[in-house]
Amino acid sequence: MNAIILLGAPGSGKGTQAARLAESLGLPHISTGAILRQAVADGTELGMAARDIMAAGRLVSDEIVLGIVEERISAPDCSRGFILDGYPRNQAQARALGGVLSRLGAAEWIVNIAVPPEELAARVRGRRGTDGRQDDSEEAFRRRLEVYESESFPLLDHYGDRAVNIAGLGSRDEVFSHLCAALPFATAPLTTPQLVTR
Ligand code: B4P
Numbered sequence: 001m002n003a004i005i006l007l008g009a010p011g012s013g014k015g016t017q018a019a020r021l022a023e024s025l026g027l028p029h030i031s032t033g034a035i036l037r038q039a040v041a042d043g044t045e046l047g048m049a050a051r052d053i054m055a056a057g058r059l060v061s062d063e064i065v066l067g068i069v070e071e072r073i074s075a076p077d078c079s080r081g082f083i084l085d086g087y088p089r090n091q092a093q094a095r096a097l098g099g100v101l102s103r104l105g106a107a108e109w110i111v112n113i114a115v116p117p118e119e120l121a122a123r124v125r126g127r128r129g130t131d132g133r134q135d136d137s138e139e140a141f142r143r144r145l146e147v148y149e150s151e152s153f154p155l156l157d158h159y160g161d162r163a164v165n166i167a168g169l170g171s172r173d174e175v176f177s178h179l180c181a182a183l184p185f186a187t188a189p190l191t192t193p194q195l196v197t198r
Contacts, residue, residue, distance in 0.1 A: 002027075002081035003073075003106040004183065005088070005097075007155055008113035010144040011120040012168050013175060017113065018085035020176050025186060028077050031085040032065050035072070037133075055134040057143030059151065062092045070100060081106070090151040094158050110159050111182050113175065115168035117145065 004021065006014045015031055022029035036054060039047035046068075050060045059065075069087050072078070088094040101108055121141070128136050135144060156163055166178035173188075180188035 001079065001104060001106040002185070003101050003104075003108050004081065004083045005108060005110045006083065006085050006113065007110065007152070007159075007163065008168060009115060009117070009120050009148045009152070010141065011124045012113040012115040013123075013172070014085045014113060016172055017175055017179050018083045020172070021179060021183075021186065022083050024180075025081075025083075027080065028072075028075075028082045029085060030069065030072050030078075030082050030087070032068060032087045032089075033085075035068050036060060036065075055140060057135050057140035057147065059089055059147055062090070062096070065089075065093065066096050069097070073100070073104070088155065091154065091158055094155055108162065109183055110163040111179060112156060112163050112165045113168035113179075114165050119169060120145065 004027070006018050008014045015033070018029045018031065021027075036046070036050045040051045040054065041047070046064065049064065053060050065087060069084070073082055084097075088097050098108075124136050124141050127133070134140065156165075164182040166175070166182055168175055177188040180186040
C-alpha cells in the first residue's frame, strides 16, 4: 500500500496536483480541506464545528481531522493506497499519521511542492470571486500563510530526507512532471511531441 503525502503552502497546488495524480494512478484523492468544505456546505455537525475556524484561516482541531482521515483511509477503495492532500499540517498530525500508516504497513511517499510566497498570493487572488472560498479573503489568506509558516513548514524538518522537494512554479503540466519524477511508480504523460529522428 502506497501512502502519497503532498505537502506545500496554501495555494501551492497540492489539490490541483493530487487530483491529476489520483486520476493517473487510479488511487483515491483525500483532501481534508475538501471534506471539511463539503461538511460546511451540508451543514453537518462537523461542518458547524469547522466553519468559523476555516473562514478565519486557522487549523481545525487535530482530533477532528485525524478522525476524518482514519475513517476515510480505512474504506475499501484505499486498500492499494491513497493520496493525502492537506494532511498532515503540523507535527502532532504527522506523528498520528505515522502511527496509522505503520499499523497499515503502508509505504510513505512524501513530496513537498515549493512555491514562493508572492506567487501563492497571486494564485489565490486569481481565484477570489470564482471559487467563493471564504478563506481566500485577503485577511484569511494572510492568516493561512502565517499558520503554514509556524505549523506546517517545520514538517520538512520532521520528515528530513524522506521528503522530496519539487518546484511548484511553472505550468500545471510541468509541476506534474516533477511530481511523477519524484515517485518511482508514476509516469507523467509527454506534454510535448517527441521528435523522431531517422
Ligand atoms: P486546503 O483545501 O488544503 O487548501 P489550500 O492548502 O489552500 O490549497 P492547495 O494547496 O490545495 O491549492 P490549490 O491546488 O487549490 O485547506 C483549506 C482549509 O481547510 C485550511 O486553511 C484549514 O482551515 C482546513 N484544513 C485542511 N486540512 C487540515 C488539517 N489537516 N488540519 C487542520 N485543518 C485543516 O491551488 C491554488 C490555486 O492555484 C488554484 O486556483 C489553482 O488553480 C492554482 N494553481 C495550481 N497550480 C498552478 C500552477 N502550476 N500555476 C498557476 N496556478 C496554479
